[in-house]
Amino acid sequence: MAWRLHLVPEKTNIDFFRWQWITFGGSMMLMVLAFIAWGVMGLNFGIDFKGGTTIRTESTQAVDVGAFRQALEKLPLGDITITEVFDPSFRADQHVAQIRISALDKTESVTPETIEQVEVALKAVDPGITFPSIESVGPKVSGELVWSSVLAVAATSIGIMLYIWLRFEWQMALGGVLALLHDVFITIGIFALFQIKFDLTIVAALLTILGYSINDTVVVFDRLRENLRKYKTMPLRDVMNLSVNETLSRTVMTSLTTLIAVGSMLVFGGDVIRGFSFAIFMGVLLGTYSSVYVAKNIVLMIGLDRSEKPKGGKGNEFAHIDA
Template identity: 70%
Template structure:
């Protein structure tokens, strides 16, 4: 028999409801604290949401983000984001970067004089550099982006709610969406508490967290639906514990492999994607927690009508039934 690595024992009997009021209370407290942090401390919005100026650069020399950043560090421009742009259509000697500078105090955009100083500083370290375009984003556009981001997250949660309701029952949909709201709000709260930069990449991370969390939750609910048909007289609480233990191997394995990739990215990925990766890493942790301790707990509180469950019939084999962790 081949040796296989297991992250959890083949069979577990963990009582996920043993401390249900403590775990659920911690989750509720975390949501409240996060909302208060956002309301009181606010978010450290990046250029996408605060407005600013974007300068596109081109050069025949390779882009060195560290050198560019050092050249601009003495100009006291505030939040500056520098990213290299890659495109298959670029020539071999065409190296492009985008430099985004936050709106300066008392002005909607960086003044032409300041742009001239920036260009001179960059030319000093790269004489071949050119500046094909300079664009500014004002506060009005930035406020529209904030609303668009909120609508995107809300639309994602609403779509998931409808999907789970159609596939399962309304109690499952309520539990799923409550867990998703918990994940998003707590993640945003962490950004508010620690003053981490919040920009459009973080919104993308939040939407990705929604997808990851609902995938984990649906796997458990799918197994729960099978068990509802299989164990018709088993109390709902015991059945949910059985279901969570049956799928625990898959849940832990998915979370662990995902986190290994994200840890590698957060260590070696550089500053450009670090905020996005941190949001994803925290989202995977909190999403796994909410799958086990929030979504199904709410379904238990709401209860299920088991009178119309299918009579007889062998439940379909689950695609994750025999996955080892």
């Protein structure tokens, strides 16, 4: 018989409701603290939301990010992000970089005089460098991006809630979405507390968190629905405990393998994707926790209708669909 790795025993009997007021209450307290940190300290918006200028450079010499950054540190600039651009269509001697500079105030993007100083500093590093394009993002566009990001997260949450409502029950839809918002709000609160740069890549990470977190929650809810049909007289709390225990091995294995991959990106990925990797890492941890300790607690508090529904009646007509 082949040897198999078991991170948790095949059969567990953990009472996940034993400390429910501590675990669930702690989650609610963390959400409140996240809102306080968000409201008091605010977010450290990046160029996407604060306004600034993106300069595209091109040269026959290889891009030296360290030399570029050292040359620009002497100038009175805001936050600077330097990334090398790769494309299969580039020539062998075509080396392209993208330099993003945030504005120093809220009314203007980077001034033409400052851009000229940047060009002079970069030419001192590489005399053959050229600047094929320079684009500026003003405060008006940045404000629109903020609202677009909020709408993207809200629309995704509503879409997920409608899917779970059709697939399961409205109580599960509400519990699942509140668990998702728990993950997103606490992650944003952490970014506000430590003043980690918040830009569009973090919004992409938040949307990824929504998709990942609901995946675990749906697995638990699917097993819960099966067990509700199997154990019709068992108390709802016991059925939920059984369902989480039966899916615990899958939850731990999935979360651990994801954390290993994302942790590698966080440690070795460099400064460019560190914020994105950190958001995903925190989202996986919070998503796993909320699937076990938040979503089902909300469903238990609301309650489920366990009465027999007549076939073809007012029951959930979408429940039989394997999707």
